[in-house]
Amino acid sequence: MLAVNNLDVVYEDVILVLKNVTLEVPAGAIVALLGANGAGKTTLLRAVTGLLDVHRGAVTRGSVTLDGQPLHHLDAPRTVAAGIGQVMEGRRIFTDLTVDENLRIGGHAADRATVAAGLDRAYSLFPVLADRRQQPAGYLSGGEQQMLAIGRALMSQPAYLLLDEPSLGLAPRLVQHIKELIVEINRQGTAILLVEQNASMALSIASHGYVLETGKVVMDGAAAELLANDDIREFYLGLSEERDLSFRDVKHYRRRKRWLS
Amino acid sequence: MTVDTGVPSGRERAERETGLRVRGRGRGLRVRGRGVRGRPLLYTSYAADQAIWNTPAKRGWTLALVGAVLVLPFFLSRDLTSLVTTVFIFAIGGIGLNLVTGYAGQVSLGHAFFMGLGAYTAAVFGGAGSDQVIGWGLDMAIWLPMAGVVPALVGLVVAPLAVRVRGLYLAVLTLGLVFIGEHVFKEARSITGGAGVGRAPAEPVLFGMDLRERYHLFGYILSREAVYYFVCFAIFVVLAIAARNLTRSKPGRAFAAVRDRDVAASMMGISLRRTKTLAFTVSSFYAGVSGALLVMVIGRVTPTNWNLFLSIDLLAVILIGGIATISGSILGAAFVVLMPRIVSELADVVPFISTSPSGGFLSVFQLQTMLFGALIVLFLVLEPRGLYGLWVRVRNYWKAWPFSY
Numbered sequence: 297m298l299a300v301n302n303l304d305v306v307y308e309d310v311i312l313v314l315k316n317v318t319l320e321v322p323a324g325a326i327v328a329l330l331g332a333n334g335a336g337k338t339t340l341l342r343a344v345t346g347l348l349d350v351h352r353g354a355v356t357r358g359s360v361t362l363d364g365q366p367l368h369h370l371d372a373p374r375t376v377a378a379g380i381g382q383v384m385e386g387r388r389i390f391t392d393l394t395v396d397e398n399l400r401i402g403g404h405a406a407d408r409a410t411v412a413a414g415l416d417r418a419y420s421l422f423p424v425l426a427d428r429r430q431q432p433a434g435y436l437s438g439g440e441q442q443m444l445a446i447g448r449a450l451m452s453q454p455a456y457l458l459l460d461e462p463s464l465g466l467a468p469r470l471v472q473h474i475k476e477l478i479v480e481i482n483r484q485g486t487a488i489l490l491v492e493q494n495a496s497m498a499l500s501i502a503s504h505g506y507v508l509e510t511g512k513v514v515m516d517g518a519a520a521e522l523l524a525n526d527d528i529r530e531f532y533l534g535l536s537e538e539r540d541l542s543f544r545d546v547k548h549y550r551r552r553k554r555w556l557s
Numbered sequence: 558m559t560v561d562t563g564v565p566s567g568r569e570r571a572e573r574e575t576g577l578r579v580r581g582r583g584r585g586l587r588v589r590g591r592g593v594r595g596r597p598l599l600y601t602s603y604a605a606d607q608a609i610w611n612t613p614a615k616r617g618w619t620l621a622l623v624g625a626v627l628v629l630p631f632f633l634s635r636d637l638t639s640l641v642t643t644v645f646i647f648a649i650g651g652i653g654l655n656l657v658t659g660y661a662g663q664v665s666l667g668h669a670f671f672m673g674l675g676a677y678t679a680a681v682f683g684g685a686g687s688d689q690v691i692g693w694g695l696d697m698a699i700w701l702p703m704a705g706v707v708p709a710l711v712g713l714v715v716a717p718l719a720v721r722v723r724g725l726y727l728a729v730l731t732l733g734l735v736f737i738g739e740h741v742f743k744e745a746r747s748i749t750g751g752a753g754v755g756r757a758p759a760e761p762v763l764f765g766m767d768l769r770e771r772y773h774l775f776g777y778i779l780s781r782e783a784v785y786y787f788v789c790f791a792i793f794v795v796l797a798i799a800a801r802n803l804t805r806s807k808p809g810r811a812f813a814a815v816r817d818r819d820v821a822a823s824m825m826g827i828s829l830r831r832t833k834t835l836a837f838t839v840s841s842f843y844a845g846v847s848g849a850l851l852v853m854v855i856g857r858v859t860p861t862n863w864n865l866f867l868s869i870d871l872l873a874v875i876l877i878g879g880i881a882t883i884s885g886s887i888l889g890a891a892f893v894v895l896m897p898r899i900v901s902e903l904a905d906v907v908p909f910i911s912t913s914p915s916g917g918f919l920s921v922f923q924l925q926t927m928l929f930g931a932l933i934v935l936f937l938v939l940e941p942r943g944l945y946g947l948w949v950r951v952r953n954y955w956k957a958w959p960f961s962y
Contacts (some may be wrong), residue, residue: 346757350820388821396603401814404807405826452826557746 297322298344298456298487302358303344303368307351307372313339315511316358321456326478326488326517327513328502330532335508337491338385344489345382346372347365362456367469377405381454382484385461387445391434395425398433402451410453417484418447421477439470446477456487463494475501495532499523507532530533573854607805609798626790630783638782640852640898645786645793646850648890651874652800652883653843658872659881660804662816663719663834666868668844670738671708673863675845676758676852679704683759691747692757697763701792704759704849705842712841712902716834735865736782742860755859758852763788785854792850796843801883803839815883844871873929877936879945886945896932897925 298321305314313335321327331337331471342348344360344367360368362378365517389396395505403411419426422443428436433444442462449457459478471494479501482488492498499505505522507515515522522528590914610616650672657663683700686692715734722730743752750756761768768788772779779787803809811832814822823829852858870893878889899923940946 308907323632345824347820347824350823354817371828372823373826373828376824382824384821384824388818390817390821392817393810393813400603400807401810401822402825404811404814446860448825 297363298489299361300340300344300358301361302377303340303343303355303360304357305348306356307337307339307353308530313353313511314343315513317393317508317513318358319513319516321487321489323326323455324482324485325489325504326482326490326502328495328498329489329491329508330493330505330528331508332493332497334510336511337516338460340383340508341460341489341491344375344458345380346370346375346547348409351466372489373405376452376454379453379455380458381449381452381498381531382458383445383449383460383462385464387438387441389433389436389441389444389448391432393433394430395433395436396429398448399425399451401541406452411451418450421450421480422447423440438474439466439473442466442470442474443477446474450481450486456489457481458489458491460491461493461556462490463492463497469474471497474511495528496523596938605654609801609805617659618841623794624698627787630786631778635780635782638780638786642782642789642854643851644891645789646847646854646893647871647874647894648887649796649858650794650798650847650871651846651878651886651890653840653847655875655878655886656800656803656812656843656880657836657881658842659886660809660816661812661833663833663836664724664728664733665837665840665863666728666872667715667734667738668840668871669863669865669867670734671712671750671841671844672848672851672867672871673738673742673860674708674711674841675848676863677742677745678707679759679849680756680854683762684757685760687745690750694760695745695799696765697759697761697768698726699760701846701849705846708845709838709842709845710846712837713834716837717830719833719837727808732865732868735863735868739860739864742863752860755857757857759849760789761785761853781883789850789854792846797887798884799838799842804806804883808832808835811882875943876933877943879943880941882942882945884947884948885943888948891927892944896928900925900928 300317300319303314303317306312306313317336317340319340321329321330329337329340339348339353342351342353343355348354349371355368359366362380365378367378367380390401396415399415400411400423403414406414419429422440424440425444425447428440433441436444445464446457446459460472463477465472474496474551478488478490482501490498490502496498499519499522505516505519506513507522507528515525515528517525523533533544563590565764607610610619618915629641635640650668654668657665679700680691681691682695682703683697684690684692685694715731719727719732742749746754768784769781771781772784804812811822811827813831814825815829816828819829820831874885874889874893876888876889877892879885904921936943942949
């Protein structure tokens, strides 16, 4: 189990971004992490994968543990070795290299046999990539690049995969496709922490969900429960009795959020 | 001749299905490795795609080129032979710089320092000692590797700085290295001979054979320059192939990943520290070897020779030749070394260029400097991939010929 326990993260020694965040990803599960822009979702992922240093952030309290072993002191390559994979926001593929090379780099820490197995798996999960394996990755479409980014993260055979906004900038049909792929990857045994703005997509496949707001977990529960929750429906799914809300009304509603009072 | 196998061919099937006659000889798809000429090239495995000589044309041209290079010194004058030898040496240095700057993306202006360090390491290990300078007079089989290893060790010390510093700051940091190096070389008289004096280079004695003597080969007498030429060519070939193999293997992919997106690369399990350190170490090794060979060919040098201009020359080699290509480094080296010579030959033909440093409208030296600068600017603006890029354009044009794409 991947666990975040009472975590505080501070940037540049002054900006407190995460406050007392606790979150659990059981082995083999899909967990959704929802929140608006700037809520601290990406920071949470950075804390897990040892990328805080790069952004001048630090964990000041609490811990991140993987099956009981502390994780937040490790740098990124060590967390990868420990079995964590991350697909960063905005894909960040190596555009000058071919699809094949991108995937091979994903398996940098793995041995030959794992890389070969990983390539087979990636190409069977994403047949579109198999057709374009010798092409520069920069020539792929946005959706294909997202698939490549996911495939690349899977090359190290992680037990836990962190996905940061996989639906970002993709057409609804592609979002649907990515969603099915996430379910398939999970079915093959990888636990997934899904960070999303697209709450309905995330909650429809997750077993459990967390809502992060200005650095705090304000709500958590089974995905079905969250989907039925009035506040979630109103603030994250945009569903309410009154269909046409003006922006002023939304602001008015925001003040009514129960957990802030 | 056709053999009837009883199975309808693709053309027969097509004719039957469409009711049209298919005319002309189709090129069809052919799979690589069957020795059949034709397009498009299909690779059936990553290994085949990444092979060094992956097309018959490349194999043929490489063989022809190596053949030409091997017979060249028998037709060239002794000083032209030396000039071409310098091309090989600059190519070694250029490949080294390309590994760290082109492939791993870490700008280094400090390669003159590593070249100097290699030269003086060679001089200490292989040079003749006297009461002024240290020299152990060892064989070239020892001093040449040491000329690479010692700079590599220093590169190992410098590399951690590159892990903390990026881009422009790294360029300035490595620039500092050149100035520190120049000062140290000037002051360390027992090693370098001191400013304005210099010292004799390492003795070119390879496995007990003095390379300065004349050797007979197939009835030809090989001049000292020709012997240097062949030795440098052999070393160059070994190092170039080693570099190519490095770049197409796992560490090479790690270099490219770190260059393109370092944070993403670290999330792939690539250690930035280890990768950058490897790049700097290997690169410094190449620079050291090229420095030692350079002194062997041109003779005595003073500590001020290892200055910023040499670093810029080396940078020009990879900028003009082509970033992140080995063959580009070779082309660039040929260009940078041969260009001044071509310009000075021009002086005899073109009237307004004078050979004396002061007289006339333009002196050769002025023209060389200006051309050099102008070419770097032109290449950066018009073809950032350098000479290699020009070659790729030509190649791609003919690949798709007679279609434009």
